[in-house]
Amino acid sequence: MTLQNDVYCNPANLPDLPVGMDRIYRGWQTHGYTNKPGDYREVADPEVLPFEGKYYAYMSCRQVYVSSDLVNWEYCPIEIDSPLGYAPCVTRCGKNIYITSSIRHGEKTARIYAAEHPLGPFKTLGAPKDKNGKVIEDFLDPALFTDDDGRVYLYWGYAPLGGGIYGMEVDPEHPDRGISDIVKLFELDSRNEWEHFGAHGEVTDFGWDEGCSMYKRNNVYYLQYASCGTRFPGYAIGVYMLDAPLGPVKKPATLLCRNRHGIVCGTGHGGMFTGPGGKTFQGYSVLVHRLHNFERRIGFDPVEFDENNVPHVKITDTPQSTVSGDLGLVNAAAWKSARASSSQLNTMPLLALDEVPHTAWFPEVTDDEPLFTVDLERDFEIHGIRIVWAEYNADLDNGINYAPKLYQIRFADDSGQWLDFMIDKSCNNKDLQIEFLNFAPVKARKVELKILRQNKPLIYGLSDLAVFVKPRKLYS
Numbered sequence: 001m002t003l004q005n006d007v008y009c010n011p012a013n014l015p016d017l018p019v020g021m022d023r024i025y026r027g028w029q030t031h032g033y034t035n036k037p038g039d040y041r042e043v044a045d046p047e048v049l050p051f052e053g054k055y056y057a058y059m060s061c062r063q064v065y066v067s068s069d070l071v072n073w074e075y076c077p078i079e080i081d082s083p084l085g086y087a088p089c090v091t092r093c094g095k096n097i098y099i100t101s102s103i104r105h106g107e108k109t110a111r112i113y114a115a116e117h118p119l120g121p122f123k124t125l126g127a128p129k130d131k132n133g134k135v136i137e138d139f140l141d142p143a144l145f146t147d148d149d150g151r152v153y154l155y156w157g158y159a160p161l162g163g164g165i166y167g168m169e170v171d172p173e174h175p176d177r178g179i180s181d182i183v184k185l186f187e188l189d190s191r192n193e194w195e196h197f198g199a200h201g202e203v204t205d206f207g208w209d210e211g212c213s214m215y216k217r218n219n220v221y222y223l224q225y226a227s228c229g230t231r232f233p234g235y236a237i238g239v240y241m242l243d244a245p246l247g248p249v250k251k252p253a254t255l256l257c258r259n260r261h262g263i264v265c266g267t268g269h270g271g272m273f274t275g276p277g278g279k280t281f282q283g284y285s286v287l288v289h290r291l292h293n294f295e296r297r298i299g300f301d302p303v304e305f306d307e308n309n310v311p312h313v314k315i316t317d318t319p320q321s322t323v324s325g326d327l328g329l330v331n332a333a334a335w336k337s338a339r340a341s342s343s344q345l346n347t348m349p350l351l352a353l354d355e356v357p358h359t360a361w362f363p364e365v366t367d368d369e370p371l372f373t374v375d376l377e378r379d380f381e382i383h384g385i386r387i388v389w390a391e392y393n394a395d396l397d398n399g400i401n402y403a404p405k406l407y408q409i410r411f412a413d414d415s416g417q418w419l420d421f422m423i424d425k426s427c428n429n430k431d432l433q434i435e436f437l438n439f440a441p442v443k444a445r446k447v448e449l450k451i452l453r454q455n456k457p458l459i460y461g462l463s464d465l466a467v468f469v470k471p472r473k474l475y476s
């Protein structure tokens with residue numbers, strides 16, 4: 001059987017994930033569940049620029065990841081005058097690529113940059129200013145948008161009580177300079193339950209509307225925003241449909257995407273873009289929250305539009321085709337029987353199968369080649385595996401760095417016989433914190449993962465192990 005080369009699985013398998021921004025700018029480590037200081041990784045807030053057949057994904061903490069298919073990604077650092085802050089955004093206007101971001105920690109003003117290629121070199125144009133030359137304060141979670149007529153717009157802001165999301169038209173040759181009045185587009189709307197603060201929306205007149213982004217399709221302008229708080233599983237994205245880039249906004253907003261449970265939850269702050277085959281896709285953040293409030297990953301899924309052009313995103317955590325959509329696979333490992341060669345205190349094997357992003361199984365520190373085995377309790381046609389690794393003791397100050405995970409996976413049939421087919425990553429040279437393995441179907445009941453430590457100091461276990469199968473009837 002020929003494998004499809006258009007299959008992806010969320011969260012995205014991005015290589016070389018960076019340490020969190022609090023670690024970069026404030027020097028903060030985190031205690032998390034390990035009860036000891038350590039480092040954590042973070043990417044979030046994806047904004048994607050299609051450019052000459054490739055997709056350039058800018059995101060908090062790491063710019064930029066590049067892909068030609070939304071399946072395979074490569075980290076390609078940009079050349080820029082100074083580092084970007086949280087929530088970078090990007091637009092193309094003629095020959096120019098413009099980017100900006102939130103104000104960085106410890107600074108008073110943000111900057112807008114320009115280049116002729118998505119990877120730079122980017123040069124500073126200046127701080128964003130209104131039409132009177134006054135520098136914009138509280139420049140958080142910005143968005144840049146170029147309309148079909150070449151006019152450029154800048155958006156920013158956050159909206160707890162008294163705040164709002166703002167926008168203005170800017171000079172296409174110098175987008176750091178406003179050329180229109182600043183318009184307050186919208187503020188917190190407590191009628192929208194997804195804007196209510198808290199894991200269960202327990203505060204109904206307060207929330208955090210932020211992370212705006214603009215997209216145009218069929219002469220409709222889609223101004224989206226994230227809401228309720230990035231650390232909550234109910235973190236969501238709402239969208240307003242406008243007739244013009246600066247409104248007026250017509251209420252009510254529509255809930256674009258939200259998923260409260262599973263490995264892919266807390267699906268907020270991202271943006272729409274035109275992907276393979278001309279389809280509209282949505283990039284979004286994914287909650288992890290195991291080691292830090294802002295420990296996040298990202299995901300991508302297509303946007304569906306109804307007959308009234310109202311958009312909706314079905315969040316996925318199983319293998320999908322960018323061309324044909326859902327492949328009909330399910331995770332047969334969830335909550336099944338598992339055993340391990342060793343386990344640290346309070347990190348039993350089941351925690352790698354509970355489909356919860358902030359739990360994990362860890363082997364004992366002295367276990368040189370940990371074994372983790374899951375029994376699917378029936379034989380299935382297995383099409384793929386997703387591994388979400390959990391690092392235990394990363395500490396860059398003391399030389400314990402992130403590294404490629406070395407491992408082997410083998411399969412046993414219903415009679416307990418090991419199959420000839422094996423996945424061998426003993427020479428893996430790519431640092432992937434999330435790995436999706438897509439292979440020709442193999443019929444098996446048990447899956448055994450052997451971790452090959454090779455006396456390296458980084459200790460890691462499993463936050464989640466998913467085994468994707470075709471559903472079967474019991475008496476087939």
